[in-house]
Structures are given as C-alpha cells and as structure tokens.
Amino acid sequence: MNSTVCPKCGKETGKLLGTVCKDCFFEQFHLAELPLVLHAKMCSKCNAYFNRGKWTNIGNAENVVNRCVENALFVHKDVEDVEICIEPRQLTPYMYRVHVEVDAGIMGEPVHQELDTEVRITRESCDMCSRMSGGYFEGIIQVRATNRVPTEDEKGQCIAIAKNVVHHMQKKGDRLAFITDSLDLKEGTDLYIGSNNTSNHICRAIVEEMGGSFSESPSLFGQKDGKDLYRITFSMRLPEFMPGDVIHFKDRIIEVTNSPRRINGIDLSNGSRFNALPDEMKGATRIAQRSDAVTAVLVAIEDDDIMVLDPVTYKTITIKKPLFLAAQAGDEIAVLRTEYGLFALSGANPE
Ligand SMILES: [Zn+2]
Ligand SMILES: [Zn+2]
Structure with missing residues (x-):
C-alpha cells in the first residue's frame, strides 16, 4: 500500500x-451546526406556524418544533446518506428542549454528531384566525330552495358540505378558506365565507351532491393595494322537488324517487317511469308527499287494476295496480288521496 x-x-x-x-x-x-436557542411563532388558536413570512398549518406544537429545528439545522454540504433524528421534549407549552443526532458519511468514513437546542414558542393569532374573529368575509352564500323552504336536514347538509370543502382547501394552504358565520333564517341559511373562490367551490359541491343551481352577483366593497375588492352574493337554489314528493305535471301524477340533476319518478296512474331535467318541469306542482299516504284495504286484484276500500268514503274503487305490489287481497296497502283521486304507492322505490 x-x-x-x-x-x-x-x-x-x-x-x-x-x-x-x-x-x-x-x-x-x-458535520452539523445548530443555534443554541431558536424561536418559533405559532397561532394560539389553530396551531399554524409562521415561517418565511407565511402562516401554514403543519400540525401540532411538536410538528412546529421539529420543523423549526429542521429549518435552522445546517448540515455540511459534502456529506452523503444523511440521517437526522430530532427528539423534542416539552418543558412548558412555550419551551422545548430538543436533542438532535446526525449521521452521515464523508469520503467513505461514517460521521456522527449530537446537538442540543431550545425552542421558544410565541403564540399569537394567525392571519386566518384574526380575520375570522374580526368577522371578515368576501362571499355570502344564500341557501334557498325553488318555490319552497329548505328543510332542516337540507340546511344541515349544506353546512356539512361547506365545512368539508373549507377543510380540504385549508389543507391545501388556502388561508381564506373559512366560514365566518352562518345564519339560520326562516327562508334558508346564509353562510359568510372568507373568499369568493371558496364560496364558489362550496356552491359547486352543493350542486354536485344535492342538485339545484346557483348564480353570482358581485358588488364592489373597497380597494386593496389599488385593486378593486368585490363581495359576491351566491344565490343557491336547491331543487324544487325532492324524493317522496308527488307532483302533478302535464296531466300525470308522478312520485319523485330521485332528484339531484335529473328528476326520476314513477307515474302513479300507470306505473310508467318518468325522467326529466329540472328545467323541463315548468308548470309542475307538488300535490302531496309520500309521507301523506294512508292505509287502505286491498279488496281484489284484477290484471293491471286493483280494488281498494276508500279509507274515507268506504266505497270500493278501482285504481291502477302499482309497479311493485307484494300484497294480496285482504292486506292493507299505502294509498295517497289527492285532488286528482286515489293512488296506490309502490311498495318499494325502484332504483
Ligand atoms: Zn390560527
Ligand atoms: Zn495530519
């Protein structure tokens, strides 16, 4: 050698x-260098971390401490196969002791170094939390329904969708994705949203899940850095007809079985399927709901007809046999009394 x-x-x-x-x-x-004392700024409400002039949510205080150490840790640039182990230990909610071990290789020789530091945390309100607590909003979503009032379930569903959209946008780093306020009104729900973009995403998600449509009307409310700022009112209209509604449309009596996007149903007078776009339903009126059904005794079945005892007049009347009928003569079946006569309801909803 x-x-x-x-x-x-x-x-x-x-x-x-x-x-x-x-x-x-x-x-x-x-191998590595690390200052003896580090400072980290965190949001006291949502734990967001302030780094390089920006707030980001990266998890809990321990995640913030780890990230703060990673950012400050200097590792020699010529080494290979670097392995870093960071062990934070909480002393108080505002102070962590952190032990760091670094292993690497340089020119075929293994190198190891241990370092210790202290991370001091200051807590204040982040950009998002201070906007929210100040009541900031850009978009207002007015949830209403066409020719009716949204149900409590529908209002709850819209709020759940809004929260879900906001959660996903926050995860992607959108600092204006938040709900400032929600107002429960007789005619629906108003949601106050941090940005117009978030409002638009929420409305699209509601249409996707519940049907209906929305329109936007902007209004100028100020300027920031020479740019016009607009608030947009989003008029969200849930569909007029819901599953379980029985409607009168062009001389047909239709039980709606499915409503978002397309209206599907069964014609109660002859059992045929009904399918139309909400836009094609001009002139349709709701005459009853499936939940208004009463029971009547089935007297006899004859081909496509059945005879039932009218629960009010006690007269036997002949009506069309519903699409799915498992009952036998003598059984009770569900019928709906309407201004257009008596209709038997299908035992099961097709589709
Ligand atoms: Zn915050
Ligand atoms: Zn030497």
Whole structure:
C-alpha cells in the first residue's frame, strides 16, 4: 500500500481526506451546526406556524418544533446518506428542549454528531384566525330552495358540505378558506365565507351532491393595494322537488324517487317511469308527499287494476295496480288521496 505524509501534521497516512490525513480532517470538520436557542411563532388558536413570512398549518406544537429545528439545522454540504433524528421534549407549552443526532458519511468514513437546542414558542393569532374573529368575509352564500323552504336536514347538509370543502382547501394552504358565520333564517341559511373562490367551490359541491343551481352577483366593497375588492352574493337554489314528493305535471301524477340533476319518478296512474331535467318541469306542482299516504284495504286484484276500500268514503274503487305490489287481497296497502283521486304507492322505490 502506498503511504503518504500529511502536509499538515507530518504523520504518515494510508489515505488523504481531501488534502490532509484523517485526524487533521476531522479536527476541523463540523458535520452539523445548530443555534443554541431558536424561536418559533405559532397561532394560539389553530396551531399554524409562521415561517418565511407565511402562516401554514403543519400540525401540532411538536410538528412546529421539529420543523423549526429542521429549518435552522445546517448540515455540511459534502456529506452523503444523511440521517437526522430530532427528539423534542416539552418543558412548558412555550419551551422545548430538543436533542438532535446526525449521521452521515464523508469520503467513505461514517460521521456522527449530537446537538442540543431550545425552542421558544410565541403564540399569537394567525392571519386566518384574526380575520375570522374580526368577522371578515368576501362571499355570502344564500341557501334557498325553488318555490319552497329548505328543510332542516337540507340546511344541515349544506353546512356539512361547506365545512368539508373549507377543510380540504385549508389543507391545501388556502388561508381564506373559512366560514365566518352562518345564519339560520326562516327562508334558508346564509353562510359568510372568507373568499369568493371558496364560496364558489362550496356552491359547486352543493350542486354536485344535492342538485339545484346557483348564480353570482358581485358588488364592489373597497380597494386593496389599488385593486378593486368585490363581495359576491351566491344565490343557491336547491331543487324544487325532492324524493317522496308527488307532483302533478302535464296531466300525470308522478312520485319523485330521485332528484339531484335529473328528476326520476314513477307515474302513479300507470306505473310508467318518468325522467326529466329540472328545467323541463315548468308548470309542475307538488300535490302531496309520500309521507301523506294512508292505509287502505286491498279488496281484489284484477290484471293491471286493483280494488281498494276508500279509507274515507268506504266505497270500493278501482285504481291502477302499482309497479311493485307484494300484497294480496285482504292486506292493507299505502294509498295517497289527492285532488286528482286515489293512488296506490309502490311498495318499494325502484332504483
Ligand atoms: Zn495530519
Ligand atoms: Zn390560527
């Protein structure tokens, strides 16, 4: 084996690291450096971390401490296979002791270093939380329904969809994705939203899940950095007809079985299927709901007709046999009294 002399210490060595022997090399080599004290700014409400002029949600206080240490840790640029282990230990909610171990390799030699630091946390309100507590909003979503009032279930469903959309947008780093306020009104619900973009996403998600449509009307409310700021009112209209509604449309009596996007149903007078777009339903009126049904005794079945005892007049009347009828003569079946006569309801909803 060739041996050379270290130009720095004069010792004989089998291998030079760079220009000096191993001992001389590691005497001056620092694998990693870390300040003894670090400062991290966190939101006292949502735990967002303030880093490089921006607030971001990266998880709990321990995640923030780890990130703060990672950002401050300097590792020698020539090393390979770097492994960093960060162990934070909470002393108080505002102070963590952190032990760091760094392993790497340089010119075929393994190197290891241990460091300790202290992370001091200051807590204040982030951009999002201070906007929310100040009542800031850009978009108002007015949830209403066409020719009726939204049900409590529908209002709850819209709020749940809004929260879900906001949650996903926040996860992607949108600091204006929040709900400032929600007002429960007789005619529906008003949602106050941090940005118009978020409002638009919420309305699209509601249409996707519940049907209906929305329109936007902007109004100028101020300027920021020379740019006009608009507030947009989103008029959200839930569909007029819901599953379970019985409607009168072009001389047909239709029980609605499915309503978002397309209106599907069964014609109660002959059992045929009904299918139309909400836009095609001009002139349709709701005459009853499936829940208004009463029971009547089935007297006899004859081909496509059945005879039932009218529960009010006690007269036997002949009506069309519903699409799905499992009952036998003598059984009770569900019928609906309407201004257009008596109709038997299907035992099961198709589709
Ligand atoms: Zn040397
Ligand atoms: Zn916050």
